[in-house]
Amino acid sequence: MEQASKTITGIGVSPGIAIGKAYLLERGRIPIPYYTLLGAEAVSDEVKRFEDAVNKAEQDLELLKAKVHPDLKEHANVLEVHQMILRDHLLYDETLRLIQTDKLNAHWALIRALMKAQEVFSTVEDEYIQSRVADVHAVGERILRNLSGKEHDALNAIKERVIIVAHDLSPADAAQLQLERTLGLVTDMGGRTSHTSIIARSLGIPAVVGAEVASKQVQMGDIVIVDGTSGNIIINPSEEEISYYYERQDQLETYLKEIRRKSHLPARTEDGFLIKVEANIELLEEVVAVKDNGAEGIGLYRTEFFFMNRTDLPDEEALYNEYRELSELMAPHQVTIRTLDLGAEKLTSWFPKLEETNPALGLRSIRLCLQYRDLFETQIRAILRASAVARNFKLMFPLVSGIGELHEVLGMVRKVQEQLRRQRIPFDDRMPLGVMIEVPSAVAVADLLAKEVDFFSIGTNDLIQYSLAIDRVNEHVAYLYEPLHPGVLRFIKQAVDAGHKAKIPVSICGEMAGEPLYVPILLGLNLDSLSMNPQAVPRVKNLICRSRLKSCRRFVKKILGFRTAREINELLQEMMLKNFPEEFRVFDPSDLIPKGVAHIRRR
Structure with missing residues (x-):
């Protein structure tokens, strides 16, 4: 009797479909003896x-x-x-x-x-x-x-093409992959920004992470299907399922090749409006993926990685060299670089530990930089010096909550600029300065902030959490994390309108920007640019080029009158299915529904 297949779901982090034998990466338990030392x-x-x-x-x-x-x-x-x-x-x-x-x-x-x-x-x-x-x-x-006395390198034992299944792949494991023998990757642990995810995306290997029980459910040699788009993992699929997924694999590869061929063209709507599509990155290595996928610049460069993985604080020269290389690699395209966005609890290696009952509402991001001004000035000096290389930098500050905070930050920038002038060190004195709109207070005073800066960038991940008082990694309330909540959409519109009234551009760099389902809404909200994971760029560009901006504006005007996320989601899916049927045919309707709103469809 044929064994029934089983499906488990994780986070699809690298699109594509892999079908093959599972290689279960087991290292065995490490015995941990416990005893006290005498003498x-x-x-x-x-x-x-x-x-x-x-x-x-x-x-x-x-x-x-x-x-x-x-x-x-x-x-x-x-x-x-x-x-x-x-x-x-x-x-x-x-x-x-x-x-x-x-x-x-x-x-x-x-x-x-x-x-x-x-x-x-x-x-x-x-x-x-x-x-x-x-x-x-x-x-x-x-x-x-x-x-x-245990061995490390189980990856060396792989002798055929397989799908690697593991509880976790360390960054060192990911860097040692035998690419010619790796069809796909599945891990119990990890998120979209883990090393495994970044490497899988940059190499085009279908991957699902955060599957929780995959390494317990999958046996060595099992036939496995990995759908890196939806996050589904099918263990011991039936012949019908294998046939179906081979067909989907062909369709998906053909479709992605087709849209990637056009991804280097501008994202121009059918009625002639240009929308800039950029990429979010945190490592210099991702610049290759930025260019390969047709992104028109970097809309968010996260600077935390260079601070996080060191035994001491990086000095100005180390930061300058990092930023200079980024500027050279991306020239002539623009790079929007975000200043340090860490919490105080992450700097305990270098600063006294703070006792904070709620770090998310504590000393983090721009607040932390204003507290530790030497650290902040070092980073600003490095960024300003690097800005002279190709004059393609834009600088933005995270979690700004009001005008007073912004004035302090701009005062520090002017102070560093004056220091560099006195030292005759070149920098781009016309480098645009902007703020991230991430908290409700920033939305409330967006009209005032817009008069002080050169651009806005809306960080929807934090804006949604702070607006709805939802921790999206808390399993008890994560289902309430609603990107389509009417309050969230109205906040975005208010920020965009304030920016445009002051004649400054407004971009969006949160996860919403990279979700194909949201393209009509983001266009209709009149955003000037969208910044996302590099691998999302071809699909988003394709949808923009096949949309009409005026129709999207009418659609948004209509849904802003709706009362619930469920109503908005249902109408949005109906509109997408009507206007972009091939997206649904290739990816399957459920794949287009982001995790944050999936529960709406199931009710």
Whole structure:
């Protein structure tokens, strides 16, 4: 009797369909002995054992860097980051302290240090920052395996083309993939900004992350279908399902090739209006994907990564070199660079730890930069210096809540500009300065903010959360996270109208911008540019080119009178199905519904 297929769902992070045998990446449990050390000699021996394990990890990472696949060379910096984390005080110094002071054995001391590091990261709600926890855990596991004498590199055992299924893939794992033998990727852990997701997207490997139970449900050698668009994983599919997905695979590849061929053309609506389509990135390595997918610039460059994965604060020269390279790589296209958007709990490596009961409403983003002005001035100096390279930078400030805050920030920029003038260091004195509209107070005073800056960028991820008082990573209330909530749409319209009245451009750089379903609404709200994950650019551009702006405006005028997200969603799906039937035919209607509104359709 044929075994029934089973479907599990995760987060589709790299579009495409993979069909093949599963390779279950199992490393086995690491035994963690726990005992206390008796006598100074035992402590000294345990310290040496730990240091030997760290030294071996350093050597292993150096060897791995030399073996990285040519197509993954640009991602080898992840291995360098791991080498730095090995000596980070949160991991290295804390483990040594626990061995020497608390007399714990090396295994248990390292576990305790990892748990403490986890606590530091756990208070952050930002998905990108949370995904950096994987770096620390991967380094910790590498040391633990050395302490236990366990092998690391199960990926080397792959001898045929497979779909890799794992509880998690560390950044080091992702950088070691045998690309010619990797059909697709599935992990229990991870999000859209994890290293696995970034690498899968840049290489065009279908991938689903955050599947939670995949590594427990899938057995070695099972036939698996991975739909990197919808996030569906089908285990031991029937012949009919295999046939259906092979057909979908052909349709999808043909469709994507067709729209990618046109993705380098301007996004011009059928009635002649140009909409700029840009990309959101956080790593220099993603510039390749930006250009390959036809993005017309970078609408959001996140600067946190360079601060997050270091054992000390980066100096001005290191930041300058990073930003200079970005400017050169993207010239003549524009780059909108966002200043540091971290919470205080993420700077405990360098600053005194703060006790905050609600970090999301605490010292973060621009507030943190105004608190630690030396840090902020260093970043501003680096950005201003790099702005002279190709004069293609725009600078924006996150989480600005009002005019007083903005005046402080602009005062600091003017101060740094004056310093550079006195030192005869060149910079672009016409570099546009803007703010992110992310909190309700910023929307309320958008007319005042617009008179002080050169552009707005609407960050919908935070705007939705703060407007609806919803934590979208909280499973108990995540279903209330509604991008189509009438209040959210009215906030966006109010910000756009205020910007345009002051004759400044308004863009959107949150996840809404990259969802094909929302294209008619964003066009109808009169946004000047949309910025998104690079891989979303071809689909969004294609839909813009096949839309009529005047029709979208009429549609938005109508839905702004609706009372619920459900009403708006139903009419939007009906309109999309009528105007873009091939999108539904290729991707399936359910695939076009973002996670945040999927529950509406099921009711």
